[in-house]
Every structure is written in C-alpha cells, then in structure tokens.
Amino acid sequence: MNDASANGAILSTKGLTKNYPDGNVAALTDVNLSIPRGQYAAIVGPSGCGKSTLLNLLGALDEPTAGSVYFAGRSFAELGGMDQFRAQKLGFVFQSFYLLPILTARENVQIPMFEGTLSAAARAKRAAELLELVGMSHRAGHLPKQLSVGERQRVAIARALANNPELLLADEPTGNLDSKTAQEICGLFDQLHREQGMTIVLVTHDQNVANRAERIIAMRDGRVADDRLNKDGAR
Amino acid sequence: MRFLTFVTKNLLRRPFRSVLTMMGIALAVGAMVALVGISNGFVESFIQLYQGRGVDLVVVRAGVSERLTSALEESLGDKIRALPGVRDVAGIMTDVVSFPDLNLYGVPILGWKPGTFLLDNLKFVSGRPLTAQDGRVVMLGSVLAKNMGKQVGDKVDVFEDEPFEVVGIFESLNMVENGSMIVSLAELQRLIDRRGRVNLFNVVVTDRADEGAVDRVRQEIEALAPGMSAMTSESFVTSDMQIQAARAMTWITSIVALVIGSVGVLNTMVMSVFERTQEIGILRAIGWRKSRVMRMILVEAVLLSLAGALVGILGALAITTSLSRLPSFSIIIARGIAPAVIGQGILIALILGLIGGAYPAIYAALLQPTKAIRHE
Numbered sequence: 001m002n003d004a005s006a007n008g009a010i011l012s013t014k015g016l017t018k019n020y021p022d023g024n025v026a027a028l029t030d031v032n033l034s035i036p037r038g039q040y041a042a043i044v045g046p047s048g049c050g051k052s053t054l055l056n057l058l059g060a061l062d063e064p065t066a067g068s069v070y071f072a073g074r075s076f077a078e079l080g081g082m083d084q085f086r087a088q089k090l091g092f093v094f095q096s097f098y099l100l101p102i103l104t105a106r107e108n109v110q111i112p113m114f115e116g117t118l119s120a121a122a123r124a125k126r127a128a129e130l131l132e133l134v135g136m137s138h139r140a141g142h143l144p145k146q147l148s149v150g151e152r153q154r155v156a157i158a159r160a161l162a163n164n165p166e167l168l169l170a171d172e173p174t175g176n177l178d179s180k181t182a183q184e185i186c187g188l189f190d191q192l193h194r195e196q197g198m199t200i201v202l203v204t205h206d207q208n209v210a211n212r213a214e215r216i217i218a219m220r221d222g223r224v225a226d227d228r229l230n231k232d233g234a235r
Numbered sequence: 236m237r238f239l240t241f242v243t244k245n246l247l248r249r250p251f252r253s254v255l256t257m258m259g260i261a262l263a264v265g266a267m268v269a270l271v272g273i274s275n276g277f278v279e280s281f282i283q284l285y286q287g288r289g290v291d292l293v294v295v296r297a298g299v300s301e302r303l304t305s306a307l308e309e310s311l312g313d314k315i316r317a318l319p320g321v322r323d324v325a326g327i328m329t330d331v332v333s334f335p336d337l338n339l340y341g342v343p344i345l346g347w348k349p350g351t352f353l354l355d356n357l358k359f360v361s362g363r364p365l366t367a368q369d370g371r372v373v374m375l376g377s378v379l380a381k382n383m384g385k386q387v388g389d390k391v392d393v394f395e396d397e398p399f400e401v402v403g404i405f406e407s408l409n410m411v412e413n414g415s416m417i418v419s420l421a422e423l424q425r426l427i428d429r430r431g432r433v434n435l436f437n438v439v440v441t442d443r444a445d446e447g448a449v450d451r452v453r454q455e456i457e458a459l460a461p462g463m464s465a466m467t468s469e470s471f472v473t474s475d476m477q478i479q480a481a482r483a484m485t486w487i488t489s490i491v492a493l494v495i496g497s498v499g500v501l502n503t504m505v506m507s508v509f510e511r512t513q514e515i516g517i518l519r520a521i522g523w524r525k526s527r528v529m530r531m532i533l534v535e536a537v538l539l540s541l542a543g544a545l546v547g548i549l550g551a552l553a554i555t556t557s558l559s560r561l562p563s564f565s566i567i568i569a570r571g572i573a574p575a576v577i578g579q580g581i582l583i584a585l586i587l588g589l590i591g592g593a594y595p596a597i598y599a600a601l602l603q604p605t606k607a608i609r610h611e
C-alpha cells in the first residue's frame with residue numbers, strides 16, 4: 001500500500017523513471033503523481049518530453065526502469081499482473097485510432113470483450129449500446145475505411161469502454177482531427193466524465209483540449225514541470 | 236462476434252496464402268491417409284482371409300524372411316494332420332508369373348491340392364473348382380480374369396507353350412487372390428521344378444476358441460521337425476517382410492510429408508505475425524492478455540491445418556476410389572479407407588497446426604506492446 005490510496009487515488013506513481021536502452025534516453029525521471037478517482041486530467045508539454053512514455057507506464061503497456069505505478073493503492077503485481085489490469089480496469093484511446101481494418105465498427109468494439117465473460121449475444125448487445133452512447137449506431141456495420149476520422153475515433157472510444165473500465169487513458173486523441181471534430185470528441189470525453197464519473201487521463205498538444213480538463217499536468221524533459229487544477233475545466 | 240469468426244477473418248485477409256498453406260497440409264495429410272489407408276486395408280484383407288477360412292496357424296521355414304523362398308517337405312503335412320488338436324492342413328506353393336503381352340506383371344500363381352478346404356471359401360462366378368482328375372487347368376481370380384479378358388474354356392499360357400485351360404473364375408475374400416490364378420499343387424511343383432515341396436502349411440485347429448489349445452498345437456508342430464516355425468495367421472501377415480517394408484515406407488513418406496506441411500504452417504504463421512506486429516500490440520493495449528494473443532495464433536494455425544486436412548482426406552478418398560477401378564491397382568486397393576485412418580489424419584492435422592503455430596504464437600504473445608505498436 002502507499003499513502004496515495006488513503007486519499008482515494010485511483011492511480012498514483014512513486015519515483016516513476018524510464019530510460020530507453022537504445023539511445024540511452026532518460027524519457028521519464030522521478031515522476032510522482034496521484035490521480036483521484038473521477039478526475040479528468042490532461043498531460044501537456046513539448047514533443048519528446050515523455051508524455052506518451054508516462055501514459056504507457058500508467059496503462060501497464062511498458063515496465064518502468066525504476067519506481068512503481070499503483071492502481072487504487074495496489075501494484076500491478078498485487079492486481080494479478082499487468083495483463084489482468086489492462087483487461088479489467090483500463091480503456092485506451094490512440095491518436096491514430098488503431099481500429100482493425102477488416103472488422104466493422106460493431107465488431108471492433110467487441111474485440112476487448114473476448115477477455116470478459118459475456119456470451120456472443122451479450123457482446124453484440126453491449127457493442128450496440130456503446131455505439132449508441134458515442135452516437136455511431138447508424139454506422140455500426142461500416143468498416144473503418146468507410147468512416148470519417150472523427151467517426152473512427154468515436155468507435156475507438158466505444159471500444160475503450162467495452163470492458164467497463166474504471167479508467168480511460170488517451171494519447172493525443174484529437175491529434176489527427178480538425179478542430180471542429182476535435183471539439184466533438186472532447187464533448188464525448190466531457191460527457192463520459194460528467195455522466196459516468198469516468199476517470200480520464202489524456203495527453204494533448206492542443207491547449208483548447210487541455211483547457212477542458214479539471215487538472216493540467218505540464219511536463220518538461222521527463223519531469224512534471226507544473227501541475228495545477230483548472231477551475232474552468234470539465235463543464 | 237465469436238472468437239472463431241474473428242480468427243477466420245484473419246485467415247481470409249490473405250486468402251491466397253491461406254489456400255496455399257492449406258494445400259500443403261492437404262497434400263501431406265492426403266498422402267498419409269491414402270498410403271496408410273491402402274496399406275492397412277491390404278493387411279486387413281489378408282487377416283480377414285485367414286479368419287474367413289478358419290486358418291489358425293501358418294507354418295513356414297524358420298528364419299526365412301522372403302516367404303516365396305520358404306520351402307518345407309510336403310510330407311510334413313501328414314505329420315501335422317496326425318497331431319492331436321489339428322483338424323485340417325493345407326500345404327501350398329506360391330510363385331509369380333507375368334504376361335508381358337497383356338501388360339500384367341507379378342501375377343501370383345498358387346498351387347493348391349484339389350479338394351482342399353481352402354476352396355470352400357471361393358465363390359465361383361462361373362465354372363467349377365479344381366478336381367483330382369484335372370491336369371493342366373487353371374482357376375482365375377475374378378479381377379485377373381477381367382484383366383486378361385479370359386472366360387471359362389479359354390486357354391492361358393502360364394509358362395511358354397504350356398497352355399492351361401480355364402475351368403473356373405472365382406471371387407475370394409481377399410483382393411490379392413482375386414488377382415491370382417490357382418493351379419493344382421502338383422502342376423505348380425512340376426512347372427517350377429520343386430517336386431515334393433511346399434512354401435507353407437495352413438493349419439486349422441480343432442478347439443480354435445481356446446488360445447491355449449492353439450498355442451499347444453503351435454509348439455507341437457515346431458517340435459515335429461527342426462527349422463519349422465508356426466505362427467498365428469495374424470502375426471504371419473503382419474510379420475511379412477514385404478508388408479513390413481511397405482508399412483515402413485508408408486510411414487516414412489507420411490512423416491516427410493507431414494514435416495513439410497507443418498513447416499508450411501510455421502512459415503505462414505510467422506509471416507502473418509510479423510505483418511501484424513502493430514496490430515498485436517494494439518490488441519494487447521486494448522485489453523488482450525498474452526494468452527489470448529497466443530490462442531488467436533494457435534487457432535488460426537489449427538484452423539488452417541484442419542481445413543487442409545479435410546481437403547486432403549476428401550482427395551485421398553477420391554483418389555483411392557478411382558484407383559480401385561483401374562485394373563492394375565484394383566488388386567491392391569479393394570476397399571475404402573478405414574474411418575480410424577481418417578480420424579488419425581484429422582488428429583495429425585491438429586498436431587501439425589499446434590506444432591506449426593507454437594513458435595509464432597509464443598513469439599506474438601511475448602511482443603512488448605509499446606514496441607509492437609511503434610512497429611510499422
């Protein structure tokens with residue numbers, strides 16, 4: 001246990017450090033963060049400052065060189081491993097959507113559900129509900145290439161919600177979108193946060209996107225340079 | 236969507252490659268099923284023949300591996316018959332003859348005593364069996380008669396300038412006999428100049444249900460004269476050198492084919508995993524455990540092999556069926572392929588898939604998610 005769990009943090013890090021062996025890059029140095037349950041946080045900073053590295057460590061996609069990540073005060077090992085954590089607690093959204101090209105929207109949304117206990121019929125039903133939630137019901141049978149980029153990101157968000165995660169991580173989810181579509185996707189995150197109390201941590205370059213979050217964590221050279229609450233955010 | 240649907244869709248992304256891999260497996264499994272099926276059917280047909288005639292023991296010269304060269308005194312037959320527990324004995328001689336102008340080679344010619352119990356199981360399509368009064372007459376197996384285009388009353392030149400008259404055309408339980416000709420033992424001994432000799436004796440035991448009795452008779456026969464070996468008809472058939480050699484060849488050919496098939500699956504799955512590296516990273520990132528990735532690759536490999544096996548087995552059935560209609564093959568391929576052999580083919584395909592899929596599956600599961608996602 002660590003002290004962060006005492007104040008209800010869903011996610012916290014202690015001395016989190018990542019050095020990439022190739023190139024000997026110190027991508028992340030001694031990051032100590034605590035994200036309370038239900039918070040909507042944005043990570044900002046110049047290119048190469050370690051935002052994606054931090055998000056990947058938070059999402060149990062990579063192992064830190066030093067330090068630890070805790071989910072509700074427990075290490076990934078205590079939760080049954082990184083795979084277990086990702087399968088059950090986490091949803092991940094990417095800049096390039098990463099939908100599987102051979103599958104329709106409704107099939108893409110079902111992919112993470114294979115790790116759950118739902119029957120095939122229940123999976124189809126849940127996928128339909130999630131597509132409804134992100135406003136994509138009318139295009140459920142379309143392949144990714146038949147969708148606009150904004151629509152693809154909506155489907156990807158529905159997919160991230162497939163296993164009822166407690167936490168949503170997004171790495172530049174609006175990076176490939178024009179500003180109008182970006183605002184729509186942000187609206188979706190706002191809605192998830194407001195209506196479902198979803199904890200959201202997103203990385204962005206876009207100040208407009210960051211400003212909608214409750215908290216803005218600014219990074220520089222692998223360290224947290226600034227961390228402040230944003231009283232205008234999440235409305 | 237079912238997991239199997241997803242896996243199938245993955246295979247259909249590269250239909251050409253999947254079909255080629257499948258064809259490799261189809262050839263391997265098809266060859267194995269056809270070869271093993273034919274060789275098992277061959278052995279089975281002999282065992283059935285002996286069982287149908289009630290032959291319990293076969294007596295040959297001990298230590299002779301090539302049965303055609305086994306030689307025993309014909310007179311030993313009477314000594315065997317006199318043993319307690321023996322009901323009947325038939326000494327027989329076998330050789331092979333060829334008819335180059337008819338394009339028939341290696342036709343078995345059997346020398347049987349007129350009136351022997353061996354004749355009881357032959358069904359005469361036309362004509363009659365040999366009798367003690369017959370001299371140069373021959374009975375033809377139905378397949379041989381058809382291949383030679385001979386009927387009862389026709390002449391057959393068994394050896395040069397030795398015309399034998401066809402007196403009967405028969406059907407036997409055994410396909411090899413259907414492709415054989417039978418003359419009287421005395422005539423064959425004269426033709427091949429081995430008077431007073433036989434290759435082997437077929438022995439019927441009185442109390443045949445009793446294994447102990449059969450074994451006692453076996454020991455008594457072996458004690459009669461040195462250099463005689465008596466064995467049950469089943470072990471006689473399976474210990475035959477040629478049958479064993481054919482079986483060994485069958486298995487070696489099958490194993491080579493199967494190894495090539497599994498290397499094909501391995502190659503395809505390795506390529507497929509390399510191509511999908513980024514996608515595998517994404518699957519991990521959106522919640523798939525290592526085990527799920529592994530299962531995806533393994534199921535893809537197994538699905539490929541099973542589909543290939545299905546095609547191969549259908550092909551093997553089609554080929555053996557059509558071969559059995561050709562004169563030159565009809566004496567070796569009589570029946571269809573036993574279901575057990577088909578089952579073996581499916582089982583082996585499953586194992587091939589697992590072997591071919593194992594390395595790519597483990598490789599895919601151990602990919603580091605972020606590295607995999609960065610992979611283009």
Ligand SMILES: Nc1ncnc2c1ncn2[C@@H]1O[C@H](COP(=O)(O)OP(=O)(O)OP(=O)(O)O)[C@@H](O)[C@H]1O
Nearest residue numbers: 020022023025027046047048049050051052053054
């Ligand atoms: N797998 C890797 N191997 C080696 N170096 C890496 C690897 N991933 C990232 N880096 C380096 O680590 C540093 C931080 O990278 P990271 O991707 O976290 O930055 P970022 O803040 O997300 O940048 P951007 O805004 O451009 O996405 C960079 O210098 C990058 O080159």
Ligand SMILES: [Mg+2]
Nearest residue numbers: 051052053171
């Ligand atoms: Mg980045």
